[in-house]
Amino acid sequence: MEKTFNPSQIEQACYQHWEAKGMFAPSGHGEPYCILLPPPNVTGSLHMGHAFQHTIMDALVRYHRMKGDNTLWQCGTDHAGIATQMVVERQLNAKGQTRHDLGRDKFVERIWDWKEESGGNITQQMRRLGASADWSREVFTMDDNLSAAVQEVFIQLYDEGLIYRGKRLVNWDPVLLTAVSELEVMSEEEDGHMWHMRYPLSNSDESLIVATTRPETMLGDSAVAVHPDDERYKHMVGKTITLPLTGRQIPIIADDYVDMEFGTGCVKITPAHDFNDYEMGKRHNLPLINIFTDDAKINEQAPDAYQGLDRFEARERIVADLTDQSLLVDIKPHKLKVPRGDRTGVVIEPYLTDQWYVAVESLAKPAIEAVESGEIKFVPENWNKTYYQWMNNIQDWCISRQLWWGHRIPAWFDENGKIYVGKSEADVRAKYDLADELVLNQDEDVLDTWFSSALWPFATMGWPNDTEELRTFVPSSVLVTGFDIIFFWVARMIMMTKKFTGTIPFKEIYITGLIRDENGDKMSKSKGNVLDPIDLIDGIELDALIEKRTTGMMQPQLAEKIIKQTKAEFPKGIDAYGTDALRFTFAAMASTSRDINFDMSRVEGYRNFCNKIWNATRFVLMNTEEFDTGNTGGEKVLSPFDKWIWSRFERTVTQFEQHLGEYRFDMAAQTLYEFTWNQFCDWYLELSKSILNSENASEAEKRGTRHTLINVLEQLMRVLHPIMPFISDEIWQKIKPFSVNHTDAASIMVDEFPHFETSLIDPSAEDNIEWVKAFVMGIRNIRGEMDIAPSKRLPVLLQNLNDADVTRLAQTKEYLLMLAKLDSIEVLADGEKAPASATALVGEMEILIPMAGLIDKTAELARLQKTQERLEKDVARTQGKLNNQNFVGKAPEAVINKEKAKLADAQMQLSKIKDQKLAIENM
Template sequence: MDKTFNPSQIEQACYQHWESKGMFSPSGHGEPYCILLPPPNVTGSLHMGHAFQHTIMDALIRYRRMKGDNTLWQCGTDHAGIATQMVVERQLNAQGKTRHDLGRDKFVERIWEWKEESGGNITQQMRRLGASADWNREVFTMDDNLSEAVREVFVQLYDEGLIYRGKRLVNWDPVLLTAVSDLEVVNDEEDGHMWYMRYPLSDGSASLTVATTRPETMLGDTAVAVHPDDERYQDFIGKTITLPLTGREIPIIADDYVDPEFGTGCVKITPAHDFNDYDMGKRHDLPMINILDDEARINQNAPAEYQGLDRFDARDKIVKDLEAAGILVETKPHKLKVPRGDRTGVIIEPYLTNQWYVAVESLAKPAIAAVESGEIKFVPENWSKTYYQWMNNIQDWCISRQLWWGHRIPAWFDEDGKEYVGKSEAEIRTKYGLADNVALKQDEDVLDTWFSSALWPFATMGWPENTKELDTFLPSSVLVTGFDIIFFWVARMIMMTKKFTGKIPFKEIYITGLVRDENGDKMSKSKGNVLDPIDVIDGIGLDALIEKRTTGMMQPKLAAKVTKQTKQQFPNGIDAYGTDALRFNFAAMASTSRDINFDMSRVEGYRNFCNKIWNATRFVLMNTEDFDTGNKGGELAFSPFDRWIWSRFERTVAQFEAHVADYRFDLAANTLYEFTWNQFCDWYLELSKPVVNSDATSEAQKRGTRYTLINVLEQLMRVMHPFMPFITDEIWKKIKPLSANTTQVPSIMLDRFVSFEASMLDESAEQEIEWVKSFVVGIRNIRGEMDIAPSKRLPVLLNNLNDVDRQRLENTQQYLTMLAKLESIEILEKTDEAPACATALVGEMEIMIPMAGLIDKEAELARLKKAADKLVAEVQRTEGKLNNQNFVGKAPAQVIDKEKAKLADAQMQLSKIQEQQAAIAKL
């Protein structure tokens, strides 16, 4: 083996071997185990959220594959209607063209060309992460078979009256010129204004003052509402006001929705431009006057002087006109939630248009029942409450989008506007008995991307055909996804799968947390804190990282801020940490928390962990490669150390499997880390040296220890493989020929997972070796506290031993002498008078090291005083800083936290030194 672990030299070659040999496909044997990959956008690239979830999915797939299950990780990508159309439109814009210059068919052809050239970026990145998905079954939501499923579902739902076309309010993006889903709208708090306006009663007797954050919408007001119990306005209910600037008379109505405590208690109602007003408008049968066109300009329904103005230009003019007419009462600053399109950044308008809808109430009932009955289980369980809250208040689903890229709605219209729905024009003519001379035109809209995604569990398995995959892998085993798409995807998959197959789509739903940066902030390009998982794997220089983070930033100040932050955080860029370190970090992060902070220092720690495993393997090979390891027969005599590590390993296997079963990947990772680093590497490898290197041990004992070294390591690699696939496969290939593992497979990923062997548990050996460890640690602590060289051999006195201590001492004295580097071990009798000693305890037994001649008492006290004085000064300086209100008031929270941590560390170190001073002073 190479002296150092270099992941870049093994990862890609290893993965290519796996994929080329077809190791990711279902075996066809064992219990079916299936995971559906949440289809990433075909335009996308791997981000930290993807990498985190893909690591979890791959770990489960690799684990179940090794357990002998018939595993399928069904992968594919989503056509991402809006995102993909924007990518290609921008390419055209750069050439001075628009999609309209090409026409619909040519534009769609151009998108397909782009998809073939660049659409596989994210799946290539998934391979770099080690994803063992069945790429032979990779699908795309616009593939012919999936498109056929989409048309089949649409037509069936329409024929049952569950899809209909209607005019309702939607989220409208005036740049994209399409309706968008709630998921594509970002609501952030921004500074705005509240304008107060006086609306006069039509009879001139009085006026009502209303408040609004969007004055331009007053042109579409069709009522003023007050609470029915508001005593201030009882006499106004039923009267009318004359709407300023328009002259229209509108009624004053009473509705429980109005909050008497907010504003003036009078609310202007614009049903065509506000979702709450829309509901009130339906309750009171109010007219719905749309005053905007598709591009958010004032339309012909408004007075002539405002027509054609952009909505914000119209706002300015309306405010000036109201002020000039003496109608504007006052203007106040106001914080408000502003809805912006996540793609364009423009303010989204509630907009009244004709759209296609799914009536979901009847679909929701069996989907709710599937979770209530326990047929589908949320992990953690509390997310079921979120699911119920939405499902029990579900609204009809707007499924149409005004785009050219996507599944075109299978509906045609005749010249009179009558609609016909079928999978093709030919089918429609037959279905409805239409003659060839009846002109038909297909609907221009496409379906919401979430509509095709909702069919993912069964469309990917060949539905509407009755396929073997549908019988085998539906329902799938677990869905791994984020809480942010429970409504938009998870719930809709349950509804659609139950409706069209009668089955549930998956048995369990594991909801992951959101990956944030180390300070707990959401990763976003606008904040410049995004990390590319591939950069963490391969490394990236500072200049390249800055360029990556600031490219496309329009604001020079923001770019300068991000540059400064990046230089502070990564002064030398990002090191290459390799895939295994990143994956193990993700596994260790996978707790039940809603938010998970990504800390690069932890990735560095897990790279060190990989190095530790690599170096341990080199040690094992040096002590086994040219020796008899017991794999070909021969007597095996196991030392207490061998029996201890086997017992500890079996407990590790049991704990690991229990944690994975509970989806506690963080606990599973910590279990592996603790055993590998602290038990196997730090202790067992050291404990094995006296056995294999001593002339006093028999060949059977040496053979037993060498057998244990190679076989515990080989089995450990199999347990670790789901989390760290590359390093484990590389090590496994080196050590398997020396092990007792007789399976003939080309890769560790096809080897069997380790079976828990209860017969290998040895409580007695565990207790004895824990006693040895405590003994050695006690000696090491004394060396550290008294500044005694590690190489100096020490005389040890033992006091207050019980019978168990005496027996353990007899069994392990030769090992203790080697491990702790002891000159001698003497048991004090009760009548013996002990000299001045440094002491440590193992249970009630005292370990005593005479200090005479070992240290220069005065020199050591002088050294400790110097160190203590330095720490006292550090404590005083930090306390002064934290007591400075000017500093505390201005410094960021993370800076203050670091100072507090620094103070606590200095105080702890000072306390230890003071204890050492007291101990030495007694000598």
């Protein structure tokens, strides 16, 4: 083996071997186990959220594959209607063209060309992460077979009256000129204003004061609403006001929705431009007055003076005109949530348009029952409340988009607007028995990408055909996804799969937290805190990292801030940590928390963990590959240390499988880390030396230790493999020839997961070695506290031993002398007085190390005094920071917590130093 672990030298070659050998495909035997990959956008690249969830999915898939299950990780990408169309439109714009210059068919052809050239970036990045998805079954939501499934579902739902076309309010992007889903709308708090306007009553001197954050929408007002119990306005209900600037008469209505305590208690109602107003408008049968064009300019429904103005230009004109007419009462600063399109950044408008909808009430009922009955289980369970809340208040689903890229709606209109739905125009004519001369035009809209992805569980398995995959892998075993798409994807998959297959799409839904930066902030380009998983794997120079974080940034001040921030955080760029270290970090952080703060120091720590495993393997091979390990029948005797590590390993296997079964990846990772680093690498390797280097140990005992070294390590690699696939396979290939696991498997990933062996659990051996460890640690702690060199041989006295201590001492005395580097171990007789000593306890047994001649009392006190003074300064400085209200008020919570931890650590060290001084002074 190479002296140092270099992941870049093994990862890609290892992955290519796996894929070339077809190891990711289902085996065809065993219990079915299937995970559906939430299809990433074809335009996308791997981000930290992807890498986190893909690590979890891959760990589960690799584990079940090794357990002998018929395992499928079904992968594919989503056509991402808006995002993909924007990518190609930008390319055309750069050449001075628009999609209209090409026409619909040529434009769609251009997108397909782009997809073939550049659409596989994210799947290549998934491979870098070690994702063992069955790429031979990779699908794309615009593939012919999936498109046919989409068409089949639409037609069936329409024929059953569950899809209809209607004019309703939607989220509208005035740049993209399409309806968008709520998930594509970012609502963040911004500084704005509240305009207070006077609305005079018709034929009266009275008036009402209304407040709005969007004065331009007043042109579409249909009413003013007050609360029915508001004594201030009861006498006005039923009267009308004269709407300023328009002259229209609109009623004053009473509605419980109005909050009497907010503002003046009077609310202007614009049903065509506000979702809450829309619902109130339906209750009171108010007219829907749309004052906007599809690109957010004022239309002909408004007075001539405003027509053609952009909505924000119209705002300025309206405010000026109201001021001139003494109808503007006040303008106040106001914080408000502004909805912006996540692709364009423009303010989203509630907009009244004709769209296609799914009537979901009848579909929602069996989907709710599937979770209520326990047929589908959320993990953690509390997410089912979120699911119920949305499903029990579900609204009809807008499924149409005004785009060219996507599944075109299979509906045709005649000249009178009558709708005909079918697979093609010929199919429609035959289905509805239409005359040849009747002119039909297909709907220009496409379906929302969430509609096609709702069919993912069964469309990817060959539905509507009755396939073996459909029978085998529906329902799938678990869906791994984020809480943000429970409504948009998870619920809709349950509804659609129940409707069209009669079964559930998956048995469990594991909801992950959201990856944030170390301060708990959401990762975003504008904050300059985005981390690229591939950069963490390969490393990146500082200049390249700065360029990546600031490219395309239009605000120089923001770019400068991000440059400064990046230099402070990564003064030398980002080191190459390798895939296994990154994956182990994700697993170790996968708690049940809603938010997961990513800590770079954890990745560095787990890279050290990889190095530890590598070096341990080199030690094991040096002591086994040219020796008899007892694998071919030679007599072997297991020492107490061998029995202990086998017992601890079997417990580790059990705990790991239990944690994985409960989706506690953090606890599974901690279990592996604790055993591998602390028990095997630190303790067992050291303990094994006392056997291998002993002149008194028999060849059978040494053979037993060599046997244990190589075989525990080989099985440990198999347990580590689901989370750390590359290093485990690389090591396994090297040690397999010397282990009892003489398998023909070409890779660890298709080998068996270790079976739990009850016979190897040995509580007595565990207790005995824990006693040895406590003994050795007691000696080491005394050395550390008294600043005694690790190499100095020490005399040890023991007193207050019980029968078990006496037995254990007799069995392990030779090893204790070697492990603790002791000159002698003597037991004091009852009543014998011990000299001045440093003391440690193992249970009730006292370990005494006489201090005479071991330390210079004066020099040691001087050293401790110096350390005490430094710690006192650290404590004072940190306390000063935490008592500074300016610091506490501005610093992020994570920074404050770090300072508190630093203070607690310094105070603990200070207490220990004082205790040491007191012990030495009393000698």
